[in-house]
Amino acid sequence: MPRLHEYIQSTSNISSILLDIDNRYKMFWSNEQFCRFNMFNRHFFNPTSKLSFKKFLKSAEHPRNIVVVVDPPFGGLVDCVCESLKWISRFAFSLFGQNSTQLLTTLWLFPYFMEKRIKNQLQLTMLDYRVDYENHRKFKEAKHGRYMSPVRIFTNIKNKTVRLPSPDYSYRFCELCQRFVAKDNLHCKLCNDCPSKDGRTYRHCNICQICVKPGRKHCKTCDRCQPPLHSCNPHTSDGCHSCGEATHKRKDCPLLLNHQKTEVSLKKNKLLKFKSRKRKSFFSNP
Incomplete structure (x- = not known):
């Protein structure tokens, strides 16, 4: 997100503010551009940051003009991020005198295999757009499906309104699904969907009644x-x-x-033996 924030600040007429726990960003941006914030417990590290964030939200003039883009650590708890997004939305609507449980326009970058966890708490849909990271060891651009980045964008924007780069790139528009999908994500008539999550072409299993990853076979x-x-x-x-x-x-x-009890007893025995050796060596010294 710092790179996106920097790009907006330097090339766009859109205003932006960065919320991040890394305090080093204050060396590059002022209090109006950066707030030190913990996404997992919704904590501002100083009152000035919260006031700056409040001022920024008010400058939008209406909640529909606010877009929240989040790229949390992939090991972070999904529940905490969901609650933080809900809190930010409630806080923004309350500033405009509205008591709404609706979510602000949201773009959440996260691995596709966490889709179920996210959808259980928020009404977000997953775009079939692969997010690559230039400075990441694994999530770089790759040509083969299984080695592609698993990061996707979860959003409450209608998928058919989000145009992905096509046809010169790796995406196409599916007329049946009314959304952009990866070229290898073929439409399944039985599922009535383009089911692939990782960019590869899934196959339909008549027994499971769903499309599955290539190479998988039904086990009785x-x-x-x-x-x-x-x-x-x-x-x-x-x-x-x-x-x-x-x-x-x-x-x-x-x-x-x-197994745990056995490990604990072994550790205790080792500790006792070690202590007894230390005592012997101590008493043996003149």
């Missing part, structure tokens, strides 16, 4: 499509990931608890 034991070399475990999703039993979760697994 697991009762779903799985990679060729997988260990069958029909209760993995509902029960324990360690032993496969459906009666408990992994944290309550007897095998795991016994």
Whole structure:
């Protein structure tokens, strides 16, 4: 986001403000352009930052003129980011005398495999646009599907109104879905959707009644499509990931608890032996 903020500040008539926890940005931008802010607990590190943010929101004249772009750490809790987006929206609407639970126009950059978690809390849809990072070791531009960046854009903007670069690039407009998708994301008549998430062409499984990633085959034991070399475990999703039993979760697994107890006892024994050696060496010295 700092690069986007810098671009807007230098080349556009649009005003922007950067909220980030990294305090080093204050060396480059003033209090009106940068606020030190923790996205996960909605904390401003000083009162001046909150006042600057409030002033910036008021300058928009209406909530519909505000766009929130977030690019949080991929290891961060989705729940916390969702609550922060809701709080920012409520705060913005309250400044204009509106009591609304509606979300501001939002663009959230996050891996596609977190789509379900995000959709469970916010009414956002995923654009089939691959976000590449120049300074990231893995998420750089790649030509092969499985090595492409998994980062996508989740937004509450109608997908059909978001134009992706085509036809010279890797995207096309699907007339049936009424949205832009990757070229290899072919429309499935049975699913009535362009189902691919990672840029590769999915295939339809008649047993699962959904489209699955290429290379996956239906496993009768697991009762779903799985990679060729997988260990069958029909209760993995509902029960324990360690032993496969459906009666408990992994944290309550007897095998795991016994293993942990064994490790603790071994550590205690090692510590006792180490202490006894130290005592012997101490008393043996003249």
